[in-house]
Amino acid sequence: MSGRYLEDFAAGQTFGSGQLRIEKERAKTFAAEFDPQPFHLNEEAAANTLFRGLAASGWHTAAVTMRLLVDSEFKPAGGIVGAGFDELRWPRPVRPGDVLRVESEVLEVKPSKSRPEQGLIKVRTTTLNQNGEAVQIFVGNLIVPSRAAGRG
Amino acid sequence: MSGRYLEDFAAGQTFGSGQLRIEKERAKTFAAEFDPQPFHLNEEAAANTLFRGLAASGWHTAAVTMRLLVDSEFKPAGGIVGAGFDELRWPRPVRPGDVLRVESEVLEVKPSKSRPEQGLIKVRTTTLNQNGEAVQIFVGNLIVPSRAAGRG
Numbered sequence: 001m002s003g004r005y006l007e008d009f010a011a012g013q014t015f016g017s018g019q020l021r022i023e024k025e026r027a028k029t030f031a032a033e034f035d036p037q038p039f040h041l042n043e044e045a046a047a048n049t050l051f052r053g054l055a056a057s058g059w060h061t062a063a064v065t066m067r068l069l070v071d072s073e074f075k076p077a078g079g080i081v082g083a084g085f086d087e088l089r090w091p092r093p094v095r096p097g098d099v100l101r102v103e104s105e106v107l108e109v110k111p112s113k114s115r116p117e118q119g120l121i122k123v124r125t126t127t128l129n130q131n132g133e134a135v136q137i138f139v140g141n142l143i144v145p146s147r148a149a150g151r152g
Numbered sequence: 153m154s155g156r157y158l159e160d161f162a163a164g165q166t167f168g169s170g171q172l173r174i175e176k177e178r179a180k181t182f183a184a185e186f187d188p189q190p191f192h193l194n195e196e197a198a199a200n201t202l203f204r205g206l207a208a209s210g211w212h213t214a215a216v217t218m219r220l221l222v223d224s225e226f227k228p229a230g231g232i233v234g235a236g237f238d239e240l241r242w243p244r245p246v247r248p249g250d251v252l253r254v255e256s257e258v259l260e261v262k263p264s265k266s267r268p269e270q271g272l273i274k275v276r277t278t279t280l281n282q283n284g285e286a287v288q289i290f291v292g293n294l295i296v297p298s299r300a301a302g303r304g
Contacts (some may be wrong), residue, residue: 034215037231050233050295058234059215065187066211073290079189081202082210084241090234131279143202 003077006119006146009109017072017102024096027056035059041130055093061100061136062088068102076121076144083120085095088138092129099130111146118145134146155229158263158271158298165258168289172216176248179208187211207245212242213252213288217279220254228273228296235272240290244281251282259291263298270297 004139031040038045046054069080094100108122120141127136183192187209190197198206221232246252260274272293279288 030215034219036219039231050230057215057218059211060217062214063182063209063211066209067186067188078202079191083240085237085239087237088240089236 003079004123004144005077006109006111006144009076009106009121009144011106011108013106015072015074015104017068017074017104019099020068020102021099022056022060022064022094022096024054027054027060027063027094028097030060030063031057051093053093054096056096056098058090058094058136061090061094061127062138064100065125065136066100068127069104069125072102072104076103076142078143078145080120081143083141083143085123086139086141088136089135091134094129094135098135100127100135102127116146118143118149120144142148155227155231156296157229158261158296160272161228161258161273161296163258163260163262167224167226169220169226169249169254169256171221172247174208174212174216174248176206179206179212179246180250182212182215183209195250200266203245206243206248208248208250210270210288213242213279214290216252216276217254217277217288217290219254220252220279221277223296224254224255224256228294230295230297233295235293235295238274238293240288242288243286246267246281246287250287252279252287254279268298268300270295272296 009077039051040057043054102125104123104125106123111119121144122141124139126134129135153199191203191207192209195206200203254277256275256277258275263271273296274293276291281287
């Protein structure tokens, strides 16, 4: 395995990413498959909703965030494997044409007492638009192998 | 608007859904676009990972869960609009060929003091496979309009 082991992570570390643009047509086809609601599908129908205009599905934003994370320098050994999330929020809508990037910060590193070959890291990942505004925040616990596992 | 208003929801209500099958090819194309990691892309590479075989991306499971919810009888007036989640977990992998359905339970109904036209409902949504095993659990807070808004 390549990438960072549990021992390579420390609270306070931050990782950036590249950028991905949310294309209007992809936002609509994603919504048509997974989240077919008027505010994600059609500009005119969206105008009279809480979103006041077309917005990408939050699950599209979450999926694009994952792609940005996978391609970033974060790279835990063994991959990005989420054990669960403590929080997931979409503080403002993602609009077609928005260009997204992520910033991740390690909040905590927790070796496992029962399983020395792995541990958890708690990471806050903020997805930002081209204006630097947060469009998604999640705090997740990721399973990361320790160097003991790497030697195994 | 049609659908259920805030006043129509009560703690303890449950809602079921239809079913959707996770097709192997769609799991792979979803992963190639959004979560390109070996355990989601390739059977052989997946065999030697934590997942011990090909597994759908958790974000694919989340997106399919949303589709099941949108098509279910849950139907809040104004649509399913998540203000945020308190918890999101994937207790076991989703395998290609798994047939998923969801069960939602209303945990709490919270009228807004400052905004009488809407409120929040806290809902636990469990995604189950064909063996009745939970593959995803999330607890979300949804924005739901009140009847006052419906009259507006």
